Amino acid sequence: MNMFVKIAKSVLVAACCIVFALGLTEIIVANSMVTLGKQVKTINDELDSLRYENEALERKIASASSLSTIEVRARGLGFVERAKTVRLSQESLSARLGSLR
């Protein structure tokens, strides 16, 4: 009988310890997660800011590669529109090469 009471007491103490430990763990985890909220907000803000920066860069690339910008820059560098387009045919090229031999 004494043996049974002893075991019951041990189980009760162990159960209490487990409950206490779990409770303590939950409090610690919840506490750390609550404080993590601030960090999450900071990371989210940073993410937003990087996303907007990325979009701004995409817009800059698109503007810089627009045809009107390229045309203005090409003119600025001294390029002019071609006056005439000359096409070389296979036959005329062969004839020319033949005459050179």
Place this chain on the structure above:
Amino acid sequence: MNRISAVFLFFTLIFALIILRLYYWQIVMRSSLKIEADSQHFFKFSLPAIRGEIRTQDMTPLVMNEKVYLVYAEPKNIENTATFAKAVSEIMTVDLTTLLTKISDKKTFWVPIKHKVNEEIVSKLKALKIKGLGYARESDRYYPESSMSANMLGFVGLDENGNDKGYFGLEGYYNRELRGKDGSLLQEKDVRGAPILVGEITRIEPENGRTLVLYLDRVVQHIIEKKLLDGIEKYGAKEGSVILMDPKTGGIIASASFPSYNPQNYTDFDKSYYKNSVVGSSYEPGSTIKALVMAAGIEEGVVTPDSTMDEQGPVRVGEYAIRTWNNEYHGRITMTQILERSSNVGMVFVGEKLGKNKLLKYVHDFGFGEPSGIDLEDESSPELRKSSDWTDIDLATASFGQGIAVTPLQMVRAVSAIANGGKLMEPRVVQSMKDDHGSVYPIQPKVVRKVISERTAKLVSDMMVLAVDNGEAKWAKPKGYRIAGKTGTAQIPVAGHYDATKTIASFVGFAPADNPKFVMLVLLSEPTSSQWGSETAAPLFFSIAKELFIHYDIAPNGY
């Protein structure tokens, strides 16, 4: 006993009052208290969907998004209304009196000052560190190619609730697909406003709008816009349009109309500029329709390219005499020569051979008198008279393109049917849509009907090539290329009669004639250097075509 009853009554009364008070707070005030509590414990805000972009066929962006702000005032928190209004109105260029009126009512919690304010101005406002001024993120459209294809794109404005809405062109037609669906976020927060991760979170992700991928080739678009502007100036025209279609798919490769506007600041332009005249305005096609009437005649077997008619002089239809454009007559001529010389008298002959019912059938079959079904918001189609209302003179003039109204898009689509072996295509601007997850939704080309046989299409193509090679505009044609085309000069009807001094000059054609890469219509309204299409629209067509041959790497014959 009386004292016991009195105490009992007293406590019952107190208890009843408590119940009543509880009823008031729990039942009557429940909803308003819940809202107040929620606002203290939760973030609740909308997650706006990002509007889809619009890209050309090589995926270059034509329309993107840009971060802007809605600037608002909180009158309750403003310390000095006059100082606030002066400082803000100077930076934001808003009217001082209007702003003062908006913020003077201290009972108002929130007043919007201006939408779509850019980052630069917001930075200046933030530097003021003024109380009672707030900012909410918004999105605005950004156009890296500036005003390129403005009439086709349309623009984004605000609806009656202050939300973004697409108007005109693609923005209007595809507003639902581009807009997407807003999401929302409900998250518990702590006293400092940081989210509580173990708290309640309800997040509905937004569905961003779909990106439209067009048939539009931005190089071709750039070429035609530049050439058209030069052409309008060179020929002293009031307005001008160019439209290019891929005859195999019905895809619109490029389209331009001037005068136009810049969608970035569309409010600075007159509203009449918003309309895309390529799909929304009508004109009398003049001689360009002759190729279509001739195709009908050949398809019905009433004429062949070598059939002849006697062009002796003006032809009488009822009380009217119909002349050729230059009042010159050539005796016996073939159908091919009728197109080459653009003979009105010859076309009346073809029209009479066809008869009323067949002529009207082909007018309808080529897509006139009905909307083409293009995916642009501003399409309109001029109505045709009822069959019973057509008189002999109406039929005679319609055979050479007067007394009948079409849109530039209808005309280019009809000629596409000759270029592609007789199939009338449904014109399309968008070739596919792409969602946020990378799924692509292609829009298949659609054949509306077969109008003429391949044989007829080939015969008429050859006749149109000869019309270019031997016609009035042959001097401007690039050498070595087979280009099928037809000039047109139509007088403009004004108050029931034609104004002899004002014309619409046009040229429609396709190239290379045997395997067309594009069908193009050039339209100049009221050119002053010359009223004839052969001296204005045709050289502009050929000038654009030369550039396109280089762009598409199409060599002249024999190379």
